[in-house]
Amino acid sequence: MEILKKYPKFFQWLFLLLVFFGLCFAIDVPETYKFIRGQAEFVKDPNQSTYVFLGKEVRYYAFDVFWRLPPLLGWLPIWINDSLFFLMNEWMPLEFWNEDTQEFKTRPLLLEVSRKLTFFMTFLIELIREILIGGINTIVTFTGWDWISDNPWAELPGMPWTIVTAGAVLLSYHLSGRGLALFAGLTMVYISIFGQWKPSMQTLSFILVAAPLSFIFGLGLGIAAFKNKRFEKALYPILLVMQTMPQYAVLVPAMVLFGVGDHAAVIITMIVAIPPMILLTILGLRAVPPEVIEAGKMSGCNNWQLMFKVLIPTARRDILIGVNQVIMVCFSMAVISAFIAAKGLGYNLLLALNRLDIGLALEAGLCISLIAILLDKMSLAWANKQEDYFGNLTFVQRNKNILFFVGTVVVGIILAYLGTYFFKGTHNYLFEVPHNKGISTADFWNRGVDWIFDTFFVYIKAFNTWLIQDVLQPMRALYLRMPAVATIVLVVGAGYLIGGIRSALIVCGLTLFIALSPWWDRALVTTYMATFGVIVSCTIGFIVGTLSFQNKHTASFMLGVCDIFQTFPSFVYLIPVMMLFGITDTSVLIAVIVYATIPATRYTIEGLRSVPAGLHDAATMSGVNKFQRLTKIEFPLAFPHMMLGINQTIVFALFMVIIGAFIGTEDLGQYILKALSDKNGAGIGLTLGVCVAFIALIFDNLIRSWVEKRKKHLGIA
Amino acid sequence: MSDAVIKCESVYKIFGENAKKMLQEANGNVDAKTFQENGCIVGVNNASFEVAKGEMLVVMGLSGSGKSTLLRCISRLTEATGGKIFIEGQDLLQLNDKELIDLRRNKMGMVFQSFALLPHKTVIENIAFPLQIKGIKTEDSISKALEMVKLVGLDGRENYFPRELSGGQQQRVGIARSLAVEPDIWFLDEPFSALDPLIRKEMQDEFLRLQEQLKKTIMFITHDFDEALKLADRIAIMKDGLIEQLDTPAKIVLNPATEYVRKFTEEVPREKVLLIEDVMDKSTDGIGHLMVSKNEVIENVAEKILTQKKTVGVVDNKNNLIGSINPSKIINTVFGGRTDGN
Numbered sequence A: 001m002e003i004l005k006k007y008p009k010f011f012q013w014l015f016l017l018l019v020f021f022g023l024c025f026a027i028d029v030p031e032t033y034k035f036i037r038g039q040a041e042f043v044k045d046p047n048q049s050t051y052v053f054l055g056k057e058v059r060y061y062a063f064d065v066f067w068r069l070p071p072l073l074g075w076l077p078i079w080i081n082d083s084l085f086f087l088m089n090e091w092m093p094l095e096f097w098n099e100d101t102q103e104f105k106t107r108p109l110l111l112e113v114s115r116k117l118t119f120f121m122t123f124l125i126e127l128i129r130e131i132l133i134g135g136i137n138t139i140v141t142f143t144g145w146d147w148i149s150d151n152p153w154a155e156l157p158g159m160p161w162t163i164v165t166a167g168a169v170l171l172s173y174h175l176s177g178r179g180l181a182l183f184a185g186l187t188m189v190y191i192s193i194f195g196q197w198k199p200s201m202q203t204l205s206f207i208l209v210a211a212p213l214s215f216i217f218g219l220g221l222g223i224a225a226f227k228n229k230r231f232e233k234a235l236y237p238i239l240l241v242m243q244t245m246p247q248y249a250v251l252v253p254a255m256v257l258f259g260v261g262d263h264a265a266v267i268i269t270m271i272v273a274i275p276p277m278i279l280l281t282i283l284g285l286r287a288v289p290p291e292v293i294e295a296g297k298m299s300g301c302n303n304w305q306l307m308f309k310v311l312i313p314t315a316r317r318d319i320l321i322g323v324n325q326v327i328m329v330c331f332s333m334a335v336i337s338a339f340i341a342a343k344g345l346g347y348n349l350l351l352a353l354n355r356l357d358i359g360l361a362l363e364a365g366l367c368i369s370l371i372a373i374l375l376d377k378m379s380l381a382w383a384n385k386q387e388d389y390f391g392n393l394t395f396v397q398r399n400k401n402i403l404f405f406v407g408t409v410v411v412g413i414i415l416a417y418l419g420t421y422f423f424k425g426t427h428n429y430l431f432e433v434p435h436n437k438g439i440s441t442a443d444f445w446n447r448g449v450d451w452i453f454d455t456f457f458v459y460i461k462a463f464n465t466w467l468i469q470d471v472l473q474p475m476r477a478l479y480l481r482m483p484a485v486a487t488i489v490l491v492v493g494a495g496y497l498i499g500g501i502r503s504a505l506i507v508c509g510l511t512l513f514i515a516l517s518p519w520w521d522r523a524l525v526t527t528y529m530a531t532f533g534v535i536v537s538c539t540i541g542f543i544v545g546t547l548s549f550q551n552k553h554t555a556s557f558m559l560g561v562c563d564i565f566q567t568f569p570s571f572v573y574l575i576p577v578m579m580l581f582g583i584t585d586t587s588v589l590i591a592v593i594v595y596a597t598i599p600a601t602r603y604t605i606e607g608l609r610s611v612p613a614g615l616h617d618a619a620t621m622s623g624v625n626k627f628q629r630l631t632k633i634e635f636p637l638a639f640p641h642m643m644l645g646i647n648q649t650i651v652f653a654l655f656m657v658i659i660g661a662f663i664g665t666e667d668l669g670q671y672i673l674k675a676l677s678d679k680n681g682a683g684i685g686l687t688l689g690v691c692v693a694f695i696a697l698i699f700d701n702l703i704r705s706w707v708e709k710r711k712k713h714l715g716i717a
Numbered sequence B: 001m002s003d004a005v006i007k008c009e010s011v012y013k014i015f016g017e018n019a020k021k022m023l024q025e026a027n028g029n030v031d032a033k034t035f036q037e038n039g040c041i042v043g044v045n046n047a048s049f050e051v052a053k054g055e056m057l058v059v060m061g062l063s064g065s066g067k068s069t070l071l072r073c074i075s076r077l078t079e080a081t082g083g084k085i086f087i088e089g090q091d092l093l094q095l096n097d098k099e100l101i102d103l104r105r106n107k108m109g110m111v112f113q114s115f116a117l118l119p120h121k122t123v124i125e126n127i128a129f130p131l132q133i134k135g136i137k138t139e140d141s142i143s144k145a146l147e148m149v150k151l152v153g154l155d156g157r158e159n160y161f162p163r164e165l166s167g168g169q170q171q172r173v174g175i176a177r178s179l180a181v182e183p184d185i186w187f188l189d190e191p192f193s194a195l196d197p198l199i200r201k202e203m204q205d206e207f208l209r210l211q212e213q214l215k216k217t218i219m220f221i222t223h224d225f226d227e228a229l230k231l232a233d234r235i236a237i238m239k240d241g242l243i244e245q246l247d248t249p250a251k252i253v254l255n256p257a258t259e260y261v262r263k264f265t266e267e268v269p270r271e272k273v274l275l276i277e278d279v280m281d282k283s284t285d286g287i288g289h290l291m292v293s294k295n296e297v298i299e300n301v302a303e304k305i306l307t308q309k310k311t312v313g314v315v316d317n318k319n320n321l322i323g324s325i326n327p328s329k330i331i332n333t334v335f336g337g338r339t340d341g342n
Helices: A002-006 A008-026 A075-089 A109-133 A137-142 A145-150 A161-175 A178-193 A197-227 A229-244 A247-258 A262-286 A290-298 A303-314 A316-340 A345-354 A358-383 A400-422 A442-481 A484-516 A520-549 A552-567 A570-581 A585-609 A613-621 A626-662 A668-676 A681-714 B019-026 B032-037 B067-074 B097-106 B123-134 B138-151 B167-179 B197-214 B225-231 B249-254 B259-266 B298-306 B327-335
Strands: A049-053 A056-060 A093-098 A103-108 B004-015 B041-052 B056-061 B082-087 B108-111 B185-189 B217-222 B234-239 B242-247 B287-293 B311-315 B321-325
Touching (some): A008 A484, A075 A109, A109 A197, A161 A178, A178 A197, A316 A570, A345 A358, A345 A570, A442 A585, A520 A552, A520 A585, A520 A668, A668 A681, B004 B217, B041 B082, B041 B217, B056 B225, B067 B082, B067 B185, B097 B123, B123 B138, B123 B167, B287 B298
Parallel strands (some): B108 B185, B185 B217
Antiparallel strands (some): B234 B242
């Protein structure tokens, strides 16, 4: 009893675990139960139970409710599909003027809105694309196909790659200086001579539309939420789900609304990129000191000036992180949206991966990553740009960059023109290096992959077999063996012990949603892969972070590396692992581990850094050695922040697991991928996405509650 | 109409949900305790005073006394719950947004305790900020800001960012910014509290020098009684939202109105605060040949007076004899009252 009173928490947890394992052993696997495929929705079978909800018949195999809950939410996907169909095709038909046929036409409102939006987005993308690489669609938009056939000369000529490269270099130089200019130059030249120019420019045009729009909308909504508490409260849960929903899952419903193509990709990208921008905007604006706001008011700012000249610039740090996130998401989506027929590097990457042409995939992936880093650094430099009021500059000095650019445009055009003579009969390399006509190192890489396979096949195979047979399979079996009730008890109990009744209720709701959906088994598989990834990532991240923290320079270096790796689109991570491990679960898990190690490392370093210097000194003066200081002072204090890192690690891991479906896994991701090619996939895709988001949110809620409590306890809230 | 630049008539500021209603029901009898029981916190309680043109009123109080709240009511950064505030005869609380912004752009300047500089702007941009907000051309605002930089002695640091400056320098920028629009009324909210003692003294001297030059109407907030004595024309001492006493430094030191005020005055070196005028007698009987000016601080002439055996005459600025002072009076003033408790 004494001990019980001394460590009440310990015994509460012990009790919870006892109940959990008790339930696990008490409830047997039903004999007829088939894992994963046990709840197939499409087969008619007399053994199945059915229920009807709002006219929707849901068939399922009934099992002991302690073992698996019945899929009472099975109607949800169908209902979502029907609602979408109704909204698109029947809801609020209105008369719209049709320019082509010169008459009014009846159309549902949403369809019309979607068409108009599609038209607008397509126009924006085409405009930028054709400025970069030429084309006729923009002119067609203003005139018509008839006019074009009458005037075959009318075509945007596009810019020679030399001019775009020079422009990028000059802009980088203007914004930041020599270093960035050099990087920009190398990137552009690489893209060009490796024959990736056209797809790169297609991707770039997509980004140049998606990123600024996401930024503007995110900032706008963030400001609105900052100004209006009620709006923020309504927005917040949506943002949470959106942020943790895998990007794949958004593709499907968006496809129904906007069709396929670049415009749909832009809209989806915006949907995915806006939530983090909103959250970071709110966060930044909240952190502006009240006295700065008062200073702005006393300087006579009106509301507009106060927001745009005082609040936003002061909150710049967080807003810039938002911009970084937007760019990151945009490039990530640039690849993923190749699934819905967006053109560009992503399409090439996907094609190469599909053909297992690792070399080509590597080149395309490198292109995307380089452009991503370049844009990220440029946006950062732009925000930090300082104006010079004192230099008494002449017109030429003041505008030297613009003048220089005009010069290069002229030179570029002349070069391109000369090129038409020089490269007679072949491609004009001074205008554009065509796809597949540049230098390619693909063969080298492919041979390298072959060599690795030939040389290390035995070892890789052995490792693979060991990992799958001795680690993954048992772990997977353990997860699947959990009766639904035991899982729910465990999760809810943990919620109650960590965050009290409120937390328990939230977590219970989230878990029940997944348990009542038809995909509980798959959710377990997703969770098992994510947990495995998270455990390994956290271990690696923790060790790497702690080691590099020992030295100021290595710590900064490591954070820089994390920055760069974070900018890589998630899909790119699949390339090297497929190189080494082929198409297996191991590949997916390794990609998950690599990807998820980034936040784990970053937060470890940041957490350790956040320990006040005073404490550091106090500890040193008490005579602790380095190791003691680490274990007794720095870890306990840094731990709450590090836990937030684990939170991020979980989200990253889940994303990667879902993307791993591309390689082939038997989890939620596989169904999301399936839903992409299903004409009724919207409902399934969305529900699956919500399931994945909820898995993340369960962990999120538990970790956050714990961190808050811990921070309060340590007095560093 | 008087020549008061700032005039407050029973200003109240009460925080809480139904503060307005409760204030009306209280009918001018606001008791902090009863309000607190009803979930309201009294920030400013019935503040009435005037500040004349060119006068420096120092509001002194400990933290939570409502001094900053009072200042924010007068600059209308928070809305007063009740009462009237007049700025140069204009009813401040009746102004609409546009008029208020106009007033702030042209008449008011404010300095903040934490400097409140814009982190993304350089020194020169920070100072030019209120001008640019007004819509003044970049070149003009920059040249005006350069004048201000000279005024506060930050030459050569125009292109520094606030984070690259020391606290004292940052506050110089804050001061320069608040003066850039050449306001008539100058609010300073504990401007020197965040600074080191030595820098603080330097800034106080600098501030007095500036005021000598500029002759603004000033409301200055501080929690430091010595600072208040050093700077003020008049001091208002606040406690729990109430103004306990509002008077010249000398009168506060000589006649503290309440026990609370007296506690502050106890430790004050009176010889440094009081003038001869404050302690002289009106009668001119039996004076010797030594004369002192009424405007001298006691400390400076004490030795001269104390070495006299006779009463010393006091003269005004035009050398007319207006009173006398006995050496024993000096001793009384300086040492008297300190031994109270013993």
